[in-house]
Amino acid sequence: xxxxxxxxxxxxxxxxxxxxxxxxxxxxxxxxxxxxxxxxxxxxxxxxxxxxxxxxxxxxxxxxxxxxxxxxxxxxxxxxxxxxxxxxxxxxxxxxxxxxxxxxxxxxxxxxxxxxxxxxxxxxxxxxxxxxxxxxxxxxxxxxxxxxxxxxxxxxxxxxxxxxxxxxxxxxxxxxxxxxxxxxxxxx
Numbered sequence: 001x002x003x004x005x006x007x008x009x010x011x012x013x014x015x016x017x018x019x020x021x022x023x024x025x026x027x028x029x030x031x032x033x034x035x036x037x038x039x040x041x042x043x044x045x046x047x048x049x050x051x052x053x054x055x056x057x058x059x060x061x062x063x064x065x066x067x068x069x070x071x072x073x074x075x076x077x078x079x080x081x082x083x084x085x086x087x088x089x090x091x092x093x094x095x096x097x098x099x100x101x102x103x104x105x106x107x108x109x110x111x112x113x114x115x116x117x118x119x120x121x122x123x124x125x126x127x128x129x130x131x132x133x134x135x136x137x138x139x140x141x142x143x144x145x146x147x148x149x150x151x152x153x154x155x156x157x158x159x160x161x162x163x164x165x166x167x168x169x170x171x172x173x174x175x176x177x178x179x180x181x182x183x184x185x186x187x188x
Contacts, residue, residue, distance in 0.1 A: 094151030
């Protein structure tokens with residue numbers, strides 16, 4: 001299956017009035033995750049433009065540190081994904097604790113970048129765009145087109161770059177449902 005870049009959504013759809021935003025139900029992690037994943041897939045091209053803008057600004061102000069930071073994050077991400085595909089223990093850990101796996105990638109990247117002295121570039125050039133995407137994806141309510149697009153991605157009719165990244169991180173509903181089940185057990 002060929003990878004298709006998702007279309008750019010209109011900015012009126014991406015940032016509509018306040019009536020299309022709402023706080024997620026923090027008690028229902030599965031539903032919150034479904035909203036985040038759906039929005040990440042649906043608005044991925046818009047998120048790419050926002051991230052590219054922030055990265056370009058930070059890169060203009062500190063180009064060497066931005067290149068170093070980006071390289072470190074890509075290498076750490078690739079290393080973690082490779083290890084999870086080749087080491088059973090890590091694969092099992094990633095499936096049981098997908099959010100912890102993502103946090104481990106971010107913390108490992110932060111540690112390596114701090115070793116080279118580019119912490120502020122990491123925070124503003126790499127972490128800030130990710131935080132913006134996560135906040136928007138958490139707060140933006142889904143619409144019918146969003147739900148339809150995600151069903152097509154889910155059944156394999158369409159494959160997008162964000163879908164591939166989410167699959168590599170195993171940040172799909174199956175993995176987060178395990179987290180929700182675990183949290184429900186802890187509450188009992």
